[in-house]
Amino acid sequence: MTLRVLLATRNRHKLEELRRILLANGLDAIEVVGLSQVRQFPESPETGATFEENALAKAHDAARVTGLPAVADDSGLAVEALNGMPGVLSARWAGEHGDDRANLELVLSQLKDVPDERRGAAFVCAAALVVPGSTEVVLRGEWRGTLVREPRGTNGFGYDPIFLPEGQARTSAELSPQEKDSMSHRGRALRSLVPYLRELTRE
Structure with missing residues (x-):
């Protein structure tokens, strides 16, 4: 029997990533659906002071309205x-939500005079799972690295083209999706939910 789990996003990259992670962990009995596949509902603005607060709020909204187990992330x-x-x-960051290029260019301009040894950064992701009337958990993943001075690569989105992970010669945007899944903040946070999702398939 297939279990439907809602990932509270319209971002196809995130949907594909969670599907790959579940398949890699043998959870092919879970069907991941996105917000575009359920009836529309008012989504609360992301006003939390932390990634965890925002992720939990999104997951609660989605689970309450749809009745499905809901996963949400904020990163x-x-x-x-x-x-x-x-x-x-x-x-x-640059004012308009989702303008990846403007956000990236603003960060680069703010770091223009910062020497290479002080350009440390981390991608952070909080992933929450809310099951109506049952489970509520939020877990965190981090991916440390530095920021390069010019964008490189066409894979990924957001700040990926300027993020150089620790121990890598390629930016996040130069990695394959599979490589990124194994290292990324979102991959780490979503994988940490796997044991909880596996339990749902046994109920």
Whole structure:
């Protein structure tokens, strides 16, 4: 029997990533659906002070309205030289939500005079699972690295073209989807939910 799980996003990259992770862990009995595949509902604005608060709020909204087990994530880039910003404001750092290019260029301009040794950063992701009347869990994944001075690569999205993971010679946007899944903050956070999702298939 197939279990439907809602990933509270319209981002096809995130949907594909969770599907790959579940398949890699033998959870082919779970069908991942996105927000475009369920009836529309008002989505709460992301007003939390932390990634965890935002992820839980999104998962609660989705589970309450649809009755499905819901997974939601909130993620962003924490730059050491910017005191951890853009953080939860990563998607709207340049003012307009989701303008990846403007956000990336603003971060690069803010770091223009910062020497290479002080360009440390981390991608952070909080992933939440809410099962109506049952489970509620939120877990965190981090991916550390540095920021390069010019965008490189065409894979991924957001700040991927300027993020150089620790121990890598390629930016996140130069990695294959499978390589990125195995290392990324979102991959780590989503994989940490696998034991909880596996339990749902046994109920």
